[in-house]
Amino acid sequence: MPTGGRAPIRGALAAVLAATIAVVLSGCFMIPLVDGRSPFDDPVGSSESDIEKAISPIQAALDESGAGGDRWHLVAESASENCEGPCNLYVAVRVEPADVHDPDRWVSEEVLRETLIAVVPVAESQRVDVAVVSGYRKNEYGGLVSAELSTAVESLFGERVRSDQFSATSDESYGDAEVHAFTRTHTNVLASMGLG
Structure with missing residues (x-):
């Protein structure tokens, strides 16, 4: 049975997952940075x-x-x-x-x-x-x-x-x-x- 159709689906899922992780991580780092804090600070901590x-x-x-x-x-x-x-x-x-x-x-x-x-x-x-x-x-x-x-x-x-x-x-x-x-x-x- 041909499996060539699954590779593009896996690739697309991997790309979506990677993009989602990048957005979440950049948000975690960006929230403190926008406030002038260390990017490693707790994003839900005091601003x-x-x-x-x-x-x-x-x-x-x-x-x-x-x-x-x-x-x-x-x-x-x-x-x-x-x-x-x-x-x-x-x-x-x-x-x-x-x-x-x-x-x-x-x-x-x-x-x-x-x-x-x-x-x-x-x-x-x-x-x-x-x-x-x-x-x-x-x-x-x-x-x-x-x-x-x-x-x-x-x-x-x-x-x-x-x-x-x-x-x-x-x-x-x-x-x-x-x-x-x-x-x-x-x-x-x-x-x-x-x-x-």
Whole structure:
């Protein structure tokens, strides 16, 4: 029985399959590129415009809360984990010393708690992740003066915790720490932190 008629059909099916895969892959790479992100970023992750739109209400919540008091500036800004590969864009809330000459740079547990209570619900409503991190300011000599979050993080969460809703890490030897709330994809994150 002649089989010559099947070869063109197989070739056409292979061409359609290849074209479909190319369109799907180019769409996955193009969505982040159009937004100015790495082509390897998650195409359904937060976009630059999502983050920019969320910064203003998060900053307003920080200002209204007064969580920083007179000792700390709380500044919301765009951040990413890595734009060499997946960007994983999120809003970073930087806790910065108000006075670069103040020798006590340890952020209290209460300041961290009030900051999280202020920003996590807003980040949830904006569908973006948010992290509270140590911030830095320059002194008059050009040196960097940082806020130290590690004691506050350990008081609230322990040295290291990670769940589907949030992560908290602390390195007391460097005073470095952060709390990252995965509010783009989860709700009731404050409750999972034990703060709501």
